[in-house]
Amino acid sequence: MTGIDETHDPARQSWVESANGHPDFPIQNLPLGVFSVAKGEPRIGVAIGEMILDLKALCGAGLLDKQWSPALGSGSLNAWFAQGPADALALRRRLSELLSNDGNRHAVEPHLVNSANAEMHLPCRIGDYTDFYVGIHHATNVGKQFRPDNPLLPNYKYVPIGYHGRASSVRVSGEPVVRPKGQRKSPEAEAPEYGPSRRLDYELELGFFVGKGNELGTTIPIAEAAGQIAGYCLLNDWSARDIQGWEYQPLGPFLAKNFLTSISPWVITPEALAPFRKPMPTRPDGDPEPLPYLFDPSDQAKGGLGIQLEVALLTAKMREAGLPPHVLSRGDASSAMYWSAAQIVTHHASNGCNLQPGDLIGTGTLSTAQSTGLGSLMEISAGGKAPIELPGAEKRSFLDDGDELTLSARCVAEGAVPIGFGSCTGRVLPAT
Incomplete structure (x- = not known):
């Protein structure tokens, strides 16, 4: 490293x-x-x-x-x-x-x-995009909404969970977010209907790009995985929660997420992040140790990312009134990630899957244990049950047309000059 x-x-x-x-x-x-x-x-x-x-x-x-x-x-x-x-x-x-x-x-x-x-x-031609689910507090919070007695499935603490996204709809910051349409089904309805999403959400994530990669049929040892990461960016994997809730079983995310993924334009290199590395969080008592192929002492000591993340919302009404964006959350990436970036890379290639230069990998939504550091509206509004109070007497459970989201990130450490990621923005437009 x-x-x-x-x-x-x-x-x-x-x-x-x-x-x-x-x-x-x-x-x-x-x-x-x-x-x-x-x-x-x-x-x-x-x-x-x-x-x-x-x-x-x-x-x-x-x-x-x-x-x-x-x-x-x-x-x-x-x-x-x-x-x-x-x-x-x-x-x-x-x-x-x-x-x-x-x-x-x-x-x-x-x-x-x-x-x-x-x-x-876009910084590169993205041949493949894979989104993971390594934010344990997000996974727990969302799991509680669907499975109150068993929020985390048994495999979560053994294997970095991920799914293959859609590379064609990855766009650089500033691309408009056209409200997606799809099938949605309310609990009281007998059958689904097709129409614009009513529960449009954002997901605060970090993205990183693959460097050299590996040949098909080979693996990437955990001790070498950090050297396979060419750089980091901010990533917003926009999500239509109502479409997702109907379609995701049994194969997972599909149209609810592949309509747009936004990334910040600047790639922050691993070399620039060296002063801001942290140990990976200590696993709670009773949690299993990573399997040997996912464990490396150096990665445990320095694999954490000391990156301060922030999300701000500016509604159309606030914009017209000249009000500043409203901060929805602030949190630290290192405390949100149950698995490190190196563990993600190693697991991705552990079956012989070939990673290629410029492939994009997302961490999944990064939420902290504190309510001030939640990474999605689904968590902040408790699935719509607790709308957010905004300046100008507005409320939000999910995103309205005209809303603009901005993700930002900064790295601060004693004895180091602070650095930032720039921003990742997107404004919601009505469904076509």
Whole structure:
């Protein structure tokens, strides 16, 4: 697992003035993304303060290793993710040096683009998307609504539960959320009906991208799994709870979730997260230890993600009144995850399934044990039984048309410069 080096030095400053003290993108972060300007070709860039550094242009100017040019010169990060952690670390160190040493300013500054003039794209071509269910407090809260006496099924504490989602409907932050239609059945009705979802919800998740991957028929040992993660993002797996409640048995989520998944545009690298690693939460007495193929002492010591997550809601009425977004929840990812990201990767490949560069994996909804850190409206409103009071005398059990959700995340630790993920937003539009 990547350690702390000179790129994390709290005293390191950038000659890009907006980076110094930036809440998300100081020089200690250096996330990767794909952008374009004036409808031009998508290009790989690095966020630094309010600017984006064009890596294709840097390669063309001879400022980066020429062996990286094919991967960094493309319009997606797939080929770069396939390079692996050694090259990722080398690039981070080179960029940190270029952006901190004032002697490089003359050569590098022409390749900066103001982020206000850029359009962000999906970071890579997502061939496959898998969503897991590792948020134990969310699983317990939702389970209680359906099975009060047995909220967690027996397999939950032995195996990371997941399902295969729909890659075609993964979109970058800002994509409108068209209210989905589908079959829904109320308890008192004899038969289902078809129509727009009445219980549209969000799911606060982290996403991460696969790096090199593995060949079909091979596995990824748990001690090597962290090196297979190319970076992290925010993820909102929008959910239609009424459609889900009718369709999910016996095969699990389908149309209730595959209409849209939103992700934040910047990929936060494992190297940037090194100062914010935590031990995995201690399992309660009586819980089974992970099976040997899922247990690694280093992962238990540093596999936790010290990421502070926040969800805010802005309704159409609040927007018209000039009111600020209303914070729905704040919580810590490390305390929400029963299984680590490395355990997810190892289990995913444990049957010989081949993971590929750029594959997207979601953690599942991340809720804390505290009511202030719940990751979905289904939990916050107790399935609609306890509507939320909002500014302007509004109430919500689930999302209305015109509502806008914003996910955000920050990492804070003693002795480290805080870094952020940017945001992941989506505004609900009426069903077509």
